[in-house]
Amino acid sequence: MKNPKRRTGKLYKNKSKSESLDLLPTITNEILLSEEDRITYVYVYNLSKNKKRNIKQTHISYEIKVLNKWYTILRYDSAHGYLHRHTIITTNPNNDIVNTDGIKKRGDHHKWMTWAINDIKRNFFHYRSSFLKRNKDIDR
Amino acid sequence: MSKTQQANKNIVLTEKLAMFLTENPQVDEEMPDNVSYVTFSAKDKNLNELNAKLIESLLHEGKQVVRAEETKDKSNPWKFSIVSV
Numbered sequence: 001m002k003n004p005k006r007r008t009g010k011l012y013k014n015k016s017k018s019e020s021l022d023l024l025p026t027i028t029n030e031i032l033l034s035e036e037d038r039i040t041y042v043y044v045y046n047l048s049k050n051k052k053r054n055i056k057q058t059h060i061s062y063e064i065k066v067l068n069k070w071y072t073i074l075r076y077d078s079a080h081g082y083l084h085r086h087t088i089i090t091t092n093p094n095n096d097i098v099n100t101d102g103i104k105k106r107g108d109h110h111k112w113m114t115w116a117i118n119d120i121k122r123n124f125f126h127y128r129s130s131f132l133k134r135n136k137d138i139d140r
Numbered sequence: 141m142s143k144t145q146q147a148n149k150n151i152v153l154t155e156k157l158a159m160f161l162t163e164n165p166q167v168d169e170e171m172p173d174n175v176s177y178v179t180f181s182a183k184d185k186n187l188n189e190l191n192a193k194l195i196e197s198l199l200h201e202g203k204q205v206v207r208a209e210e211t212k213d214k215s216n217p218w219k220f221s222i223v224s225v
Contacts (some may be wrong), residue, residue: 079197079201080194080197080200080201084194085154086176087154087155087158089158089161089162089168089177090161090162090168094173094174094175095168095171095173095174095175095176095177096176096177097154097157097158097176097177097178097179097208098176098177098178098194098198099153099154099178099179099187099191099194100187100190100191100194101153101154101179101181101184101187101190101191105190130155130158133159134158134159134162135162
């Protein structure tokens with residue numbers, strides 16, 4: 001019979017896999033594209049043995065300022081193990097359109113974060129004008 | 141079709157739905173609060189497979205999900221169905 005007090009390496013490994021993301025360090029940064037456009041990116045990471053940051057989850061949002069109020073109009077996240085986009089329909093941020101179309105599929109959280117930031121940098125004017133076209137009353 | 145063309149085509153699909161929902165607010169009003177719409181193309185099967193997986197993840201997260209299928213009917217361009225667990 002096996003000694004019940006003895007722990008195998010596998011058990012320790014399973015424990016670290018199930019480590020809650022809430023307990024890991026989180027970094028939040030902003031990139032100002034203009035006075036009225038900004039990207040906010042957040043990532044959760046753990047440190048590898050060589051002190052390298054391993055990103056475990058990422059969240060990137062694009063916000064616009066209208067009449068001194070900031071609105072999130074688009075966000076990317078990798079919460080389900082792949083990158084996907086949430087397009088906010090109106091000024092109510094609770095209802096959105098979620099999809100994976102035209103989004104980088106391969107890679108890891110770090111590559112997805114870089115891709116999402118670059119996508120917003122390239123297309124922010126388009127995202128902004130589409131949102132404002134849908135929400136013509138926002139500045140009244 | 142290049143990757144850029146494909147991406148642009150798909151961004152258009154999302155924006156088509158967003159514009160439809162803002163022009164027809166009664167559709168959104170009939171839906172539950174805190175809802176996520178997941179788009180399904182009338183043509184792109186690969187895209188639809190990926191978005192079907194996305195529905196499962198969103199439900200697991202506790203979100204209310206509505207499946208928005210593009211139709212070929214110009215007078216009724218979207219078909220909506222609430223997805224339950």
